[in-house]
Amino acid sequence: MPQRLNEPTLTRLSGFLAREMGLMFPRERWSDLERGMIPAAKAFGFAAVEECIAWLLSAHLTRRQIEILAAFLTIGETYFFRDPRVFEVLEQQILPELLRARRGGDQRLRLWSAGCASGEEAYSIAIVLHRLVRDLDQWNLFILATDINAAALAKGRGGVYGDWSFRNAPAWLKEHYFTREGEGHYQVIAPVRRMVSFEYLNLAEDSYPSLYSNSNAMDVIMCRNVLMYFAPEMAHMVVDKLNRALVQGGWLIVSPTEHARIAAEPLEPVSFDGAILYRKEAPPYQPPEVAPPLPEAEAVQTTPVTAKSLECAETMYGKGEYHEAAALLSALYDGAVIPVGPMTLLIRCHANRGELDAALELCDATLEREKMDPALHFLRAEILQEKGRSEEALDSLNRALYLDPELVLAHFVLGNLCIWSGRPEKARKHFRNALALLERYQPDDILPDSEGMTAARVREIIRSTMPDASPSSTG
Numbered sequence: 001m002p003q004r005l006n007e008p009t010l011t012r013l014s015g016f017l018a019r020e021m022g023l024m025f026p027r028e029r030w031s032d033l034e035r036g037m038i039p040a041a042k043a044f045g046f047a048a049v050e051e052c053i054a055w056l057l058s059a060h061l062t063r064r065q066i067e068i069l070a071a072f073l074t075i076g077e078t079y080f081f082r083d084p085r086v087f088e089v090l091e092q093q094i095l096p097e098l099l100r101a102r103r104g105g106d107q108r109l110r111l112w113s114a115g116c117a118s119g120e121e122a123y124s125i126a127i128v129l130h131r132l133v134r135d136l137d138q139w140n141l142f143i144l145a146t147d148i149n150a151a152a153l154a155k156g157r158g159g160v161y162g163d164w165s166f167r168n169a170p171a172w173l174k175e176h177y178f179t180r181e182g183e184g185h186y187q188v189i190a191p192v193r194r195m196v197s198f199e200y201l202n203l204a205e206d207s208y209p210s211l212y213s214n215s216n217a218m219d220v221i222m223c224r225n226v227l228m229y230f231a232p233e234m235a236h237m238v239v240d241k242l243n244r245a246l247v248q249g250g251w252l253i254v255s256p257t258e259h260a261r262i263a264a265e266p267l268e269p270v271s272f273d274g275a276i277l278y279r280k281e282a283p284p285y286q287p288p289e290v291a292p293p294l295p296e297a298e299a300v301q302t303t304p305v306t307a308k309s310l311e312c313a314e315t316m317y318g319k320g321e322y323h324e325a326a327a328l329l330s331a332l333y334d335g336a337v338i339p340v341g342p343m344t345l346l347i348r349c350h351a352n353r354g355e356l357d358a359a360l361e362l363c364d365a366t367l368e369r370e371k372m373d374p375a376l377h378f379l380r381a382e383i384l385q386e387k388g389r390s391e392e393a394l395d396s397l398n399r400a401l402y403l404d405p406e407l408v409l410a411h412f413v414l415g416n417l418c419i420w421s422g423r424p425e426k427a428r429k430h431f432r433n434a435l436a437l438l439e440r441y442q443p444d445d446i447l448p449d450s451e452g453m454t455a456a457r458v459r460e461i462i463r464s465t466m467p468d469a470s471p472s473s474t475g
């Protein structure tokens with residue numbers, strides 16, 4: 001295709017896409033970029049592609065813009081049981097070991113297909129688990145499937161696929177796990193569909209791991225054929241965050257062409273005769289960092305716990321060093337009662353490491369003395385939700401709202417829970433309340449207790465989840 005766009009425009013556009021979406025368009029791929037931008041400009045309502053690009057470059061991309069660009073600029077190529085050796089290793093070694101370790105305990109497993117496209121990878125994982133676990137109803141199995149391509153996510157939710165998606169599949173797959181849906185189309189059976197949750201998540205930008213996107217405490221993450229489209233620094237940042245989203249001993253799986261992208265220290269390559277997977281090893285013990293010495297004037301304190309030492313714990317937490325932050329907080333208080341602020345941080349450290357029982361225990365103990373703290377009830381709801389105890393989570397969210405009816409995130413999470421449990425009218429009410437409360441924030445304001453979610457982001461998620469929710473009523 002002859003080049004229509006000039007060099008400075010293509011240079012700026014490719015830099016912008018790398019920052020906002022992680023996508024890498026080096027000069028050799030500029031013709032792909034132009035080819036994708038022509039229909040994308042039409043979808044945005046522009047006759048001239050140059051005008052569309054100038055408009056896009058003028059601000060941060062919104063989620064809607066990312067979704068449209070993703071539809072034209074990313075490659076959603078995928079199929080069931082792609083790279084069969086990896087699924088053999090999962091079925092014969094990784095998952096049986098994890099199931100053995102959890103059986104009789106909390107009986108939960110969390111897996112994530114990051115960059116899932118239309119969902120074939122996520123359903124392949126679900127099918128392997130379905131084959132391995134006979135007493136499925138006794139387990140809390142959660143498979144998260146995320147992407148930036150809204151059309152691909154919608155296809156995944158529907159679970160209907162054509163023959164091309166089965167090009168590498170074992171013979172038993174269609175027979176046992178699909179029902180025929182017209183000529184040449186097959187739908188994943190409902191029990192397997194229910195195991196997978198499809199959500200929008202931009203690996204280049206969104207905050208993860210996080211309780212909000214349910215993207216923390218993962219046992220296995222598959223992020224295959226995604227990093228290869230990212231610039232090396234972006235791929236490095238994504239691997240770092242995926243590593244933090246894993247529990248100790250968890251596994252990261254990338255495609256063979258992406259091994260060069262994995263340099264993160266705590267990830268150990270483990271070879272399985274034809275497949276290399278990465279395991280997150282427990283970090284070597286590090287004594288808690290000593291709080292920096294204080295100037296004389298500040299040192300006159302009734303308690304040895306200083307704002308600086310707490311700040312130090314918060315910084316560690318921000319860097320994903322949950323183990324170290326928790327050790328520091330415990331050392332600082334050394335058996336004394338921990339006030340609610342640092343205690344909330346300590347609980348989040350446990351939750352983000354997947355130690356949900358410890359997090360819940362601490363939360364309950366703190367609530368004994370801080371019954372009227374809405375943020376603690378909200379945190380309890382997040383933990384319960386992650387443990388699959390949705391009814392109790394609902395109860396805690398209602399308590400949080402009773403204590404603080406303006407807790408915007410509680411309305412937001414309640415709205416989501418109502419959607420998932422098939423109560424759209426209640427969901428609309430909560431989303432409307434959340435949107436009305438969000439009016440008080442600037443777009444870039446980080447919402448309280450949100451782990452980095454901005455007001456604009458929550459607004460966008462609500463609008464795309466329920467376009468007709470409007471703040472006209474705060475009912």
Ligand SMILES: C[S@@+](CC[C@H](N)C(=O)[O-])C[C@H]1O[C@@H](n2cnc3c(N)ncnc32)[C@H](O)[C@@H]1O
Nearest residue numbers: 021074077078115117148149202203204224225
């Ligand atoms: C080739 S598909 C991989 C599908 C599947 N993982 C597999 O290996 O079969 C790549 C997917 O990555 C998604 N993707 C690209 N950039 C992304 C980003 N910044 N965040 C999330 N997903 C992204 C694309 O939309 C596309 O669906």
